[in-house]
Amino acid sequence: MSVRNSLLGLLVQRPRHGYELRAAFEAVVGGEANWDVKPAQIYSTLARLAEAGLVVEEGVARDAGPEKRIFAITEAGRHELAAWFASPVSSEHQRDEFYLKLMLSLVTGAADPRKVIYTQRAGLYRELHEVTARRSGADPRRELALILLLDQVVMHLEADLRWLDMVEQRLDDIRRQPSPEPEAKPRGRPRKASA
DSSP, X not given: OHHHHHHHHHHHXXXXXXXXXXXXXXXXXXXXXXXXXOHHHHHHHHHHHHHTTSEEEEEEEEOSSSEEEEEEEOHHHHHHHHHHHTSOOOOOTTSOHHHHHHHHHHHHOSSOHHHXXXXXXXXXXXXHHHHHHHHHTSOTTTOHHXXXXXXXXXXXXXXHHHHHHHHHHTHHHHHHSOOOOOXXXXXXXXXXXXX
């Protein structure tokens, strides 16, 4: 959904072709390292937006290279974009791969949960170091938007590290609780209703 709405937002500025949209998207997100979007994704998203009536092909540009189809946002596309701006973004915090890995280590005994936590913590510290170094190297006069994004990443990483500390402190309590099990469902054919 983000790439789709981002393309609509970039087309509000002016009509563009796919390569321009990809370059503008990367500029907004602070580069390919932050959010790599492939040309194929841009073009397939544009095709879906056109099919939905949210963008139209406005013309073809002929530079020194191949023809470039220029797209423009429609009124329906502007309404779609306005609705996106007016709605909150839901987080995926409850679909966390590390949480799943930790729970499986506890339930199955296939791995030591403390080692799983230590490995995750080491990875988070490495990532925190890399992001902090990148943030320190950013120029606040020209890259304030990137700095704000990296500040958000740092805060999320710090929160994840605090959460790991809390989990580690409560690991023995978690182990004493029964393992989550699916509800038992009756087997066999359902009984016929009495007449």
